[in-house]
Amino acid sequence: MEYPKYIEVDGQRLELDTDYRTALKCFEVIEDPDIDDVERSLAVIYLLLNDIPKVDLNKVMELLLKYLSCGKAKDEAAGTQKDMDLKADENYIIASFASDYKIDLSSVESMHWWHFITLLDGLSGDCVLNRVREIRTCDLKDYKGKARERMAKAKTQLALPVKMTAEDQKALDKFDALFLSSENRLDDGDTLLDGGE
Incomplete structure (x- = not known):
């Protein structure tokens, strides 16, 4: 091609x-x-x-x-659940290319973007990246008891990072600034106490 x-x-x-x-x-x-x-x-x-x-x-x-x-x-990809992030999953991608294609991405001088995506799409179901993607998209209703607990834990551990919008980040920065402002800081001699003390 x-x-x-x-x-x-x-x-x-x-x-x-x-x-x-x-x-x-x-x-x-x-x-x-x-x-x-x-x-x-x-x-x-x-x-x-x-x-x-x-x-x-x-x-x-x-x-x-x-x-x-x-x-x-x-709109070809619209409506599908996001199960991969090229940056967050970089290590899984590197490992999968090595296992499936015997390609060490760190030593490849250049690879066309479309060729990279073609290879990414063609990775086997057994590669680490696709096993991670499968866990991310699995339905916990299909599991019972201990298997469900293990799968829920795996889904949490392998979840994609949540990316904040600019508005969310501004709100968080505003909160941090308010919380950490000099007026709201504890003096050096102050302590926080638990419970009713």
């Missing part, structure tokens, strides 16, 4: 940085709640094109998002 190496906008051919690690950096930027939409778009464009071209950037961004989704429509 021929993977895309460039996008074309307004008659200009713009070469892509196709390495999977670059795409992973793009997703980190896209999911970062501290980056506004304009900065996010410019960062993704710069990462994938190593430049900010003098063409319609909305068209560029549309094509780059299509590239990052491996040519799939946005």
Whole structure:
């Protein structure tokens, strides 16, 4: 299969940085709640094109998002439970590529993003990543007694990290600032007591 190496906008051919690690950096930027939409778009464009071209950037961004989704429509994945995070599951992905394909991702100089995703999608059901994904999506109603307890514990241990929205983070920061402000701190001689003391 021929993977895309460039996008074309307004008659200009713009070469892509196709390495999977670059795409992973793009997703980190896209999911970062501290980056506004304009900065996010410019960062993704710069990462994938190593430049900010003098063409319609909305068209560029549309094509780059299509590239990052491996040519799939946005709503193809809608409605499915998220069972994997490329960053959080990095170690499981590395181990799975090593066991299934004998590929050491740390020594691979370059791998096209679409090829990486094709291999990721083709991992066996026995690899560590897919076993973790299976635990994350299992229905606890299918288990009884001790097996249910073990599976519930495994689901908790292997749960994906909760990503806060920018609003959630601001609220948490506001709470922390209020809680840790000098007016609300205990003096050095003060102690907190349990119960009725």
